[in-house]
Amino acid sequence: MKILRRRRSLVTGGAGFLGSHLCERLLQEGHDVLCVDNFFTGARENILHLLSNPHFELMRHDITFPLYVEADEIYNLACPASPIHYQYDPVQTTKTSVHGAINMLGLAKRLRARILQASTSEVYGDPEVHPQPESYWGRVNTIGPRACYDEGKRCAETLFFDYYRQHALEIKVARIFNTYGPRMHPNDGRVVSNFIVQALKNEPITIYGSGQQTRSFCYVNELVDGLYRLMQSPADFTGPVNLGNPTEFTMVDLAKKVIAQCGSRSELSFKPLPEDDPRQRQPDIKLAIEALGWEPQIALDEGLQKTIEYFRSSAIQ
Ligand code: NAD
Ligand code: UDP
Ligand code: UDP
16 A cells, blocks of 8 residues: 655755755655755755754765665755865865765665756856757866866766666756855855855955856746756656756846945956856756746846845845
């Protein structure tokens, strides 16, 4: 007899920026959630409001070590995501992506559970194709300071597809582009959080290089919706699928928007461009629209408003 019970979702990196929003969404959808995190960049504060929920469980664990738990599906998000954090201990960053993926895939294999990998637009490196479709193989420097992240994530994708082919595992690979919103770390050096914190303090806005490099920014709730839809998609849809907002901005455009929305007196201050900083990045999201019916609707102005409110009320006090 089939016992009816709530679906059990394991979220690695669940105490981080994206992971905490995903845990919230899964609870709203009626799942039981096991959040696994080693708190390297995540924080209890991000999930404090979930701790009293009887359907939420928190486990402190580093996924580079084996994990024996029970779950019906696994969202593998654990990995520091900002250059400052992932370059702090690059060997651990690669271990988290590679050993972490092996352990989570081994867990999924034992449980016959569906598993989703939070991959990244960084697998495209500094791209020569613009915008980037999933079929583009990327241009990554294997020995540069970003390689621990980029190559770790590329190897994780390889592992996912080898477990899929070799062990018939149900896999889902999302290539996530720059995402922003409440619970970003105030001091992880990401451009949106840096600019907002600087603008709120009326300090100079640090533009790296000419500020003409581009990025496209997706609001966190929409990104999480993309991950959720991908997990629910038919078994034969593995991805990789790009998830991101295709509207592209230069860093100077972004700085001007943030200054205006914060009502700030900050001025622009130009600094050297970090090594291997991609010049442009924009997702081609045709596949996500077609396969998942997913397309971001929240414009940068609207999402920035909510993010600025968050930073005003909590993060930099
Ligand atoms: P984050 O740093 O806020 O969250 C990562 C979480 O993983 C943190 O809570 C951290 O403590 C945890 N973690 C790190 N190493 C771990 C380990 N070895 N074992 C267990 N937990 C560990 O970053 P985020 O922005 O929420 O990113 C989540 C995922 O999405 C990452 O895999 C990242 O690569 C991917 N991603 C994020 C973005 C973005 O714009 N935020 C873009 C592309 C891809
Ligand atoms: N693993 C885990 N939890 C499990 C099952 C496996 O953490 O429930 C880890 C285990 O440590 C192993 C890895 O996942 O090293 C890969 O497992 P797999 O079964 O693919 O490989 P094997 O055990 O044969 O090396
Ligand atoms: N950037 C910037 N000023 C900052 C932080 C970042 O001009 O204070 C630039 C950075 O050089 C890059 C872009 O903003 O070109 C996005 O940087 P982020 O670290 O947020 O994301 P990623 O480079 O991983 O896309």
